Amino acid sequence: MTTYTAPVRDMLFAMNELAGLEDIYSLPGNEDVSADLVEAILDEAGKFAAEVLAPINASGDRQGNTWHDGEVSTADGFKQAYEVFCDTGWNGMPSSTEFGGQGLPVTVSTAVLEMWKSANMSFSLCQMLTLGAVEAIAHHGSDELKSTYLPNMVSGKWTGTMNLTEPQAGSDLAAVRSKAEPRGDGSYALSGTKIFITWGEHDMAENIIHLVLARLPDAPPGVKGISLFVAPKFLVNADGSLGARNDLVCASIEHKMGIHASPTAVMVFGEKEGAIGYLVGEPNRGLEYMFTMMNHARLNVGLEGVAIAERAYQAALGYARERVQGRIIGDRSGETKPILHHPDVRRMLMDMKARTEATRALAYYVAGCMDRARSDADENVRKDNQSRLELLTPVVKGWCTETAQSVTWNGIQVHGGMGFIEETGACQHMRDARITTIYEGTTAIQANDLIGRKVAREGGHAMAALIEEMSVTRAQLEAHADSQLQKIGASFGKGILALREATDWLLANYERNPQAAAAGAVPFLKLAGTVAGAWLMARSTAIAIERMQGPDAGFYGAKLVTARYFVEHVLPEANSLRDAIVNGAESVLALPEELF
Amino acid sequence: MTTYTAPVRDMLFAMNELAGLEDIYSLPGNEDVSADLVEAILDEAGKFAAEVLAPINASGDRQGNTWHDGEVSTADGFKQAYEVFCDTGWNGMPSSTEFGGQGLPVTVSTAVLEMWKSANMSFSLCQMLTLGAVEAIAHHGSDELKSTYLPNMVSGKWTGTMNLTEPQAGSDLAAVRSKAEPRGDGSYALSGTKIFITWGEHDMAENIIHLVLARLPDAPPGVKGISLFVAPKFLVNADGSLGARNDLVCASIEHKMGIHASPTAVMVFGEKEGAIGYLVGEPNRGLEYMFTMMNHARLNVGLEGVAIAERAYQAALGYARERVQGRIIGDRSGETKPILHHPDVRRMLMDMKARTEATRALAYYVAGCMDRARSDADENVRKDNQSRLELLTPVVKGWCTETAQSVTWNGIQVHGGMGFIEETGACQHMRDARITTIYEGTTAIQANDLIGRKVAREGGHAMAALIEEMSVTRAQLEAHADSQLQKIGASFGKGILALREATDWLLANYERNPQAAAAGAVPFLKLAGTVAGAWLMARSTAIAIERMQGPDAGFYGAKLVTARYFVEHVLPEANSLRDAIVNGAESVLALPEELF
Known part of the structure; x- marks a missing residue:
């Protein structure tokens, strides 16, 4: 079992000295942000990550989720941790103040998200998916959708999902077949099967708001005929209270190599009368809406690479400082020393450290581009940063997650035989990391x-x-x-x-x-x-x-x-x-x- | 769940055309071997691997072994498969004819062993450890030890293990602490705890013959004070029948990342009166004896890298031929095509194929050096081949297993999201491969x-x-x-x-x-x-x-x-x-x- 200490000093270096956060403080909208505030936030988040999320990481991996008759029970401690997570305001922290978030620069929330991902990647996915759904509704939904759903999703009372993939439509969303029929009252009846739905069903929140890609009856074929819908697990009454159970059900959950504590659901919509859904924005523009949000999600998956690499490095370093084994080549002191002194163990640790820091530097730098592209007063600066952001988004997603593969692999190797034993915890980081080069678009x-x-x-x-x-x-x-x-x-x-x-x-x-x-x-x-x-x-x-x-x-x-x-x-x-x-x-x- | 087809044509290419097996047929001792015989052996072994061993690979991974009160039950089908494996003569095939083996060139048994490892790496480890123990006794044991143990170990009626590692003595065997006290009748009372003992306890054979490193009372410290002992699970009577249960017990088995169907035991020797053991060769030369045998074991672990890479390649290729997804870039045919046509899927498959073939070429080439070093009539040829063999043994172990990491990793990547789902089978190959860069000496x-x-x-x-x-x-x-x-x-x-x-x-x-x-x-x-x-x-x-x-x-x-x-x-x-x-x-x- 490995512990986690948030690398606050390293994060501040990447934020302030490399990504130029000190300039970002002065951008319009960031008037309330200061270096001291950011440091205080990171310290508090670091404590929460270490004390609440990290301790249930290995147990969650061992226990996983259990599916019974459409309901999913999360691993011990997850429900309680989620409650505190939301109560403390961490869930909504990255969101806009309009719906109850804290509206901090992306650079700051990036560092905080890295901590959740390091401490407990499975847990962190629930917030990541919810934030994505919030962004999609906030950018493209009607005022009614926004007011009905966003405050509870930002607070974390309700969680969100993305229902994109279907058995025949993975990387190629043009092949989506799920259907949406108008019900005559402005809503739609959704039907179809969606797979690989992260946190698609669970017991941590009272409602789950599904964003679903489906085709209207008259939609053109291919990517230009896909619309985006909101379909809540429980319908929401006019007064905001929960109404009837919607016609959508979790048919099963997957048995995966890693992220065992994050339920990956097969969702079946409309087995009876059709799942009631509400159109987001205009018809046939669903994929375009998904993509605005997917770009941010891609940066966040890139950040998962940084986070899991950091965690694996800390675990390997801890072991290398304690384990005493073998004579150190060229050492004439005659002392027995920890394996950290073996040149090849040093090489592996330096490799892990250097690659982790380089990926963090890039991810935070690109977060800084996003802040500048959004808020800089100078249009040219905004444009240049938007262009840099777009160029580097696939690089952050692809390269940071690919890098995490070798780092978590070395994390096991530093442990020697113990690394292959699940109880040590090094395996989990490698197994968890394995999905990151696949989901939200493969490398x-x-x-x-x-x-x-x-x-x-x-x-x-x-x-x-x-x-x-x-x-x-x-x-x-x-x-x-x-x-x-x-x-x-x-x-x-x-x-x-x-x-x-x-x-x-x-x-x-x-x-x-x-x-x-x-x-x-x-x-x-x-x-x-x-x-x-x-x-x-x-x-x-x-x-x-x-x-x-x-x-x-x-x-x-x-x-x-x-x-x-x-x-x-x-x-x-x-x-x-x-x-x-x-x-x-x-x-x-x-x-x-x-x-x- | 993945199937396996032995790549006989590729193996023959590596054996005949690259390793020069055609010359090896003419070496002294190989008079009965011919190209036709070798091809017939490979065909039969390929059938056995595909029909008997491959089908219980995934189920063995899911089920693993169960420990109860010192006894270990293997996964469903393993006991039956092992019985047929021994009855057909496959277990002893690589051993010398003196003890019931077939005395084939190493190059030939290398190809056959590759098949067992591809089909079911967990299963194959039992034979690998037994063969190692056979070699150690055959080279260094007394005639009595040889006649008592070898025929049953070669046939597979009894299996063998290597008890080297202790909690404080992993890569550094100088730190071994297990003790051996003379009992006055020529035998010794062994005591100590050994960990990571592959197939240390199981229900497939009626007896398990442990080779154990331990220190005599007057032994010098360090590597020059370690002796090698034979300690059977059941003592063997003078007439060869099984006698009393020896004082050695499997205290637990490990929960590992991969090779789930291969039990990895913690063995406790001498909790009561001491486990009865018999000295192999001379006192204090145990490590040297282990090393003669370990070099061959290292080549065999290198071969595991080749084997698991081949299996992962076959699985990925099968999926890439069937799965249809996305438009192929630059393809104007308008047809929907399997993902094998995507340039990056081709790149991954070519990478898997090329690296697998290169590692096979090297492993077989080095097996050929071993044949020549043993049997060539010309002393200079023997010497040159021995020198090449020694130079390349660590390279085969290290490089072939390191290569298998990227190949099995790509095996998952080719499958996309399905690759991360355990039922697909691609994960198992990557998880199984992970141990190969660690055991029998890390990279x-x-x-x-x-x-x-x-x-x-x-x-x-x-x-x-x-x-x-x-x-x-x-x-x-x-x-x-x-x-x-x-x-x-x-x-x-x-x-x-x-x-x-x-x-x-x-x-x-x-x-x-x-x-x-x-x-x-x-x-x-x-x-x-x-x-x-x-x-x-x-x-x-x-x-x-x-x-x-x-x-x-x-x-x-x-x-x-x-x-x-x-x-x-x-x-x-x-x-x-x-x-x-x-x-x-x-x-x-x-x-x-x-x-x-």
Whole structure:
């Protein structure tokens, strides 16, 4: 069983020093936010995560949920924890003040959400889905829908879900078949089967508000014929009280590799008279509405990668500090020492630490772009940040979750044989992490979005702007008085070059040979993530070296070593990724299917 | 639930065309072996694996073993399958004819063992441990021990175990504390607790023969004071019948991430009067005896990596051929097609296929070295093959199992959301594979053996000989008439260079700065595996291109594409590994422990 301590100091570094939160405080709407307030929020959230959510993480994994006759019982302690979570106001914290949230900058709520995800990923998913549903209704729903549902969803009294996937419609939502028939009173009768519905049924809240994609009778085929509906588990009376049970039921829950305490439901709508649903916004625009919200959800899943990596790192480090085993090579002290002193254990821990910090830096940086894109007074700044946000959203989702795979894997390896024993807790982090590269769009879906919509179809301008900004950082480092920083700058320059060459190749080939471009899409996403991560790590060295003279010398010294590790061990992967993209498409595509 | 079809054609390619089995047939002792016989054995074994072992793989994973009062019940069907396995002679097949085995070349039994491991890794471990115990007794035991135990262990009537690990003695066996007191009649009273004992207790065989490491009363401390004992679950009477229950008991079994159907026991010896044990060989040489046998076990665990990768590939390919989802980019046919046509799904499958074939090529090649080292008439050939075998044993163990991690991971990814659902079966392969980089010595233990004993301490001669032979292959390809092969030769040349540079760096630094060398040990092992795998893939292209004109054109054409994929997508990793080794030691070692 592993414990969790929120890495508040690291989070503040990523927020203030890398994502530029100090500027964000001064943006319109953030007048009430200050550095002291943010630190106080993080401290309180850290306590809640450590004391309430982390202790039920392993037990929730062991126990899972139980389904009986359409009802789902959550694991011991979840209901109680959820009640306190909502009572303390944590559930609604990221939402707008209009509906009872605290309206904090995204950068701040990002750090707080990371804590929930680290402490208890299964638990955190309930809030994540609810927040997504809140966003969809808030942006696209009628005033009546908003006033009926949002206050209780923001407070957490009611939770929300996203009903997108169907057995034949996974990555391809164009294949959605669920139906919505007008009932004549402005509402609709929904029918169909939805699968993989996270927190689709449970016993933590008195009502569950399902957002459902379905087709109207006259809808055109494909993605342009899908509408979005609200279908509550219990209908809501005019006075806000709960009415009749709606015709939708949880037919079963899945037996999964991880996130055992998060129920994944098969939902059946309209087995009798049809589930009563209410149209969100205009007909046939459901997918478009889903996507506004899905982009934020993708950033949050990327953040899950950061969070679970952090948790796995803490567990491995704790074990490595305590476990004594073997003579340390080249050590003449004759003392027995913890395994942290073995060079390869250090290598694994440095690798976990460096990759986790780089993914956090990127996720928080992009959260900062979202804040600026929303609130900056200067239209050009808003536009530039929106463009950067759009470019990097698939990278955060794809690269941070892919990175979490190797970090949680190493988390087990550091434990040796004990790592494979479930009671140790290291396995759970790896099993939980495994879903993150799949849901909310697989890495390939993110990568196709990146190479298509975000790079090739806009002529590569957003990427060129990013590369330009990276080159400024490189030049600053190469011109620095410190020789370590010069070296980091030079190595970073090779990474930039690899990204530039791969981008040029992509721009030249995307239209002409789309299959070849797609064959290199995932390597391109990883390349973009690796170089963007290296950029923020490189920037952190320039900050760290200034502040190493101050009171926090150890902290900043560690930042320098960690960034150096990243540049020396992780960044070289950029070259092999570039090679695979630029030279490798033919061998991906050459084999006739019968010869696989 | 996934099925399994033994890849007999691929295995024959790796055996005959890459490992040179055709020459091995003519070695002394192999007079009865022929190509036809080998093919017939593989066909029969493939049927047994598919029809008997594969069907109880998923159910065994779900059910696991149950412990009750010291007894362990195996999952449904295991006992019956084991009975047929032994009756058919498969259990003893790899053993020497002297004790009832078939005395086939290692290369042949390697292919057969791969099938058991693919079909049901949990089941296969029972035989693997028994074979290890047989080898230890056969090489080091007295004639009495051999005649008492070996015939029943070879037939499988009795199974064997290895009792090495103790709570404080994992990778570091010098810390073993279990005791052995002389009983005055030539036997010993053993006491102590052993953990992680694979198949330490079960209900499939009438007796279990434990090999146990323990210390005699006057033994020197450390590794030179450990002796090896045989301690049967039931004592064996002079007439070979079973006698009294020995004083050793299974105190519990572990709850693990994978290989659920393989019981992992905590064994307690001598809670009462002491477990009766018999010394194997001479006192205080136990560790040395264990190591003769452990080297073969390490090759077999490496083979588990190949096997589980093959199984995961088959499962993913089967799904990709059936599942229809999404429009294929750049496809103007308008047809709906299975996901195998998506470029990124192809990329993942090619990656799985290429890495699996490369690891198989290496494992079989090294099995061939073992055959030649044992039986070749020419002493120099024996010596060269022994040297190559020793050099590559840690590489097969480390690299093949590390490779299986990414292959089984991709196996889930190809399945999308279904991959995360346990019923699909893809998760089990990833969970089962997770132990292979840990047991029989972690990857770091293998890597330290490689850089120390196998490279630095013998002056790099074995590695130089391997690089020399690789360079011949490269020169042949570069001089080939076919331009594809020329390109493969040139790319392979870069891989050789990376290995040479890293080896030179290692030789220059191992004595001077052993911690820096150890910091790069695992990257060096991966580099060696990647380049050795590329070597065999490169060799396969020269064979394939000749035979592409023949009747098996499709098969050989696929070999060419697969090798090209490996050289274009996997081999470039050699450069980043070299960079990490040569430039990266300082940043691994620089951080003070309190700053992690």
